[in-house]
Amino acid sequence: MKQPKIKTKLPGPKASKLIDEDNAFMSPSYTRTYPLVVDKAKGVWVQDVDGNEFLDFTAGIAVCSTGHCHPRVVRTIKEQAENLLHMAGTDFYYVPQISLAKKLSSLFPDGTNHKVYFGCTGAEAVEAAFKLARQHTKRELNIAFFGSFHGRTMGALSLTASKTIQKKNYNPLVPGITHVPYGYCYRCPYDHSYPQCGAECAHWIEDTLFRTTMPPEEVAAIFVEPIQGEGGCVVPPPEFHRALSNIAKKYGILLVADEVQSGMGRTGKMFAMEHFGVVPDIVTLAKGIASGLPLGAMIARAEIMDWEAGSHSSTFGGNPVSCQAALTTIQLIEEELMANVNVQGQHLLNGLNALQGVYECMGDVRGKGLMVGVEFVKDRKTKERATEWRDEIIMKAFQKGLLLLGCGENSIRFSPPLTVTSDEVDVCVSILDEAIKEVAG
Numbered sequence: 001m002k003q004p005k006i007k008t009k010l011p012g013p014k015a016s017k018l019i020d021e022d023n024a025f026m027s028p029s030y031t032r033t034y035p036l037v038v039d040k041a042k043g044v045w046v047q048d049v050d051g052n053e054f055l056d057f058t059a060g061i062a063v064c065s066t067g068h069c070h071p072r073v074v075r076t077i078k079e080q081a082e083n084l085l086h087m088a089g090t091d092f093y094y095v096p097q098i099s100l101a102k103k104l105s106s107l108f109p110d111g112t113n114h115k116v117y118f119g120c121t122g123a124e125a126v127e128a129a130f131k132l133a134r135q136h137t138k139r140e141l142n143i144a145f146f147g148s149f150h151g152r153t154m155g156a157l158s159l160t161a162s163k164t165i166q167k168k169n170y171n172p173l174v175p176g177i178t179h180v181p182y183g184y185c186y187r188c189p190y191d192h193s194y195p196q197c198g199a200e201c202a203h204w205i206e207d208t209l210f211r212t213t214m215p216p217e218e219v220a221a222i223f224v225e226p227i228q229g230e231g232g233c234v235v236p237p238p239e240f241h242r243a244l245s246n247i248a249k250k251y252g253i254l255l256v257a258d259e260v261q262s263g264m265g266r267t268g269k270m271f272a273m274e275h276f277g278v279v280p281d282i283v284t285l286a287k288g289i290a291s292g293l294p295l296g297a298m299i300a301r302a303e304i305m306d307w308e309a310g311s312h313s314s315t316f317g318g319n320p321v322s323c324q325a326a327l328t329t330i331q332l333i334e335e336e337l338m339a340n341v342n343v344q345g346q347h348l349l350n351g352l353n354a355l356q357g358v359y360e361c362m363g364d365v366r367g368k369g370l371m372v373g374v375e376f377v378k379d380r381k382t383k384e385r386a387t388e389w390r391d392e393i394i395m396k397a398f399q400k401g402l403l404l405l406g407c408g409e410n411s412i413r414f415s416p417p418l419t420v421t422s423d424e425v426d427v428c429v430s431i432l433d434e435a436i437k438e439v440a441g
C-alpha cells in the first residue's frame with residue numbers, strides 16, 4: 001500500500017526559501033494552513049519542492065475531481081490548446097462552449113431545456129445567478145443562510161454568512177439580503193431534535209419571516225447550498241430542501257442551488273440536490289467542473305434565463321480549453337467516478353465512524369459521497385468547539401504526509417479526488433487516527 005514519504009523537516013529547505021519570497025510578494029489575504037509548496041501532483045498524490053510526497057484529501061479545495069493531471073483531461077487540454085486558446089465566447093461562437101452548455105442542460109433530471117452562462121469562478125457563477133434573479137423577477141429582496149459561503153465578490157459576499165473576517169471592512173454590501181438559520185441538526189438553531197422538529201428550520205421562513213418583516217412577493221430568490229461546504233460540511237435534514245422548494249414555488253421565488261462545491265459528482269450524484277428530490281430553478285457550478293481549469297457556470301431553465309443581450313458577460317467566461325476539460329471531466333464522472341464516489345464515500349464514513357467510537361473529541365461525523373466532515377468538540381455533552389485541537393490535528397496530519405483542510409469553526413473536511421481508492425482511504429484514516437491520538441487522545 002503506497003504511503004506518504006516525508007524526507008525533510010517541514011517545510012524543507014527549498015519550501016522555506018520560496019515561502020519567504022511568497023511572503024514578500026504575495027497578497028497577505030490568503031489563508032495558508034500549513035507550509036506546503038507544491039511542485040507536481042498525480043492522482044491523489046502531491047509532491048512538494050523538496051521531494052516529499054503527500055496524500056491529498058483536499059483536491060485543491062474540491063477542484064481536482066478526476067485526480068491531479070488525469071491523463072485523459074491532460075490530453076484533451078493539449079489537443080484543444082493546439083487549436084484555440086481564446087476567442088471570447090461572449091462575442092463569438094465556438095464548439096466547446098456550445099457542446100458543454102448542451103451537455104450541462106442534459107444533466108437535469110426534469111428533462112426541460114436549460115441555458116448556461118459561463119464565468120471563470122464560483123463567485124462569478126453566484127454573481128450571475130444573483131443578477132439574473134433580479135432581472136427575471138424584478139424583485140429586490142433575497143434570502144440566504146447562516147454558515148453559507150457563496151464567494152467573495154461584492155454580490156456573492158453579500159450572500160455569504162460564514163466568517164466575519166470575510167466581511168470585515170467591506171460594508172456596506174448589497175442591501176436586501178436576509179440570512180436565516182440552516183438545517184444544522186447537530187447544533188439545531190431551535191434546540192429541537194430530528195425528526196420531531198418537522199424541519200422547522202425551513203418552515204420558519206414562511207411561518208415567521210414572511211409574516212413579520214419580509215413580504216414574500218418582494219423576494220427574488222432563496223440561495224442555498226445543498227450541503228454547506230465551507231460552513232462545516234453540514235448536511236441538512238432530508239425534508240429541508242423540499243420544504244424550501246415548496247415555499248419558493250408558492251410565492252414565485254426562485255430557488256438557487258449553489259452546487260459550486262457539492263456538484264459534479266462529489267456527493268455520489270451529479271448534483272447534490274438530487275439526494276433531496278429537488279430540481280432548483282437555478283444552479284451554480286465551478287470547482288470540480290473542469291478538473292482544475294478555471295470555469296464557472298450558472299444554469300437556469302430557458303424561460304428564466306430571459307435577460308437581454310448586454311445584461312451580463314465576462315471576457316474569459318467559457319474559455320474553450322476549460323470547456324473541453326469540463327466535457328472530459330463529465331464523461332469520466334459518468335463513466336466511472338460516480339460509482340467510485342459512492343463506494344469510497346461509505347468506506348471513508350465507516351473508517352471515521354470507527355474512530356469516533358474511540359475518540360470523544362469527534363463530536364459529529366457527516367457527509368454524502370466524498371463530501372465528508374468531522375466536527376471536533378471538547379466535550380460531547382456541551383459540544384464546546386475544539387478549534388485549536390482541530391487546527392493541531394490538521395498540522396500533525398500534514399507532518400505525517402496527509403493533506404486536509406478545515407471548514408466551519410471546528411471541523412475538518414475530507415474532499416479527495418473522486419478517483420481515490422480503498423487503500424488510500426485506509427491510509428488517510430490511519431494517519432488521522434495517529435494525529436488525533438497525539439493531540440486529543
Ligand SMILES: Cc1ncc(COP(=O)(O)O)c(C=O)c1O
Nearest residue numbers: 121122123149150151229260261
Ligand atoms: C458553495 C460555494 N460557492 C461559491 C464559492 C466561491 O467559489 P470561487 O472561490 O471559485 O469564487 C465556493 C468556494 O469555496 C463555494 O464553496
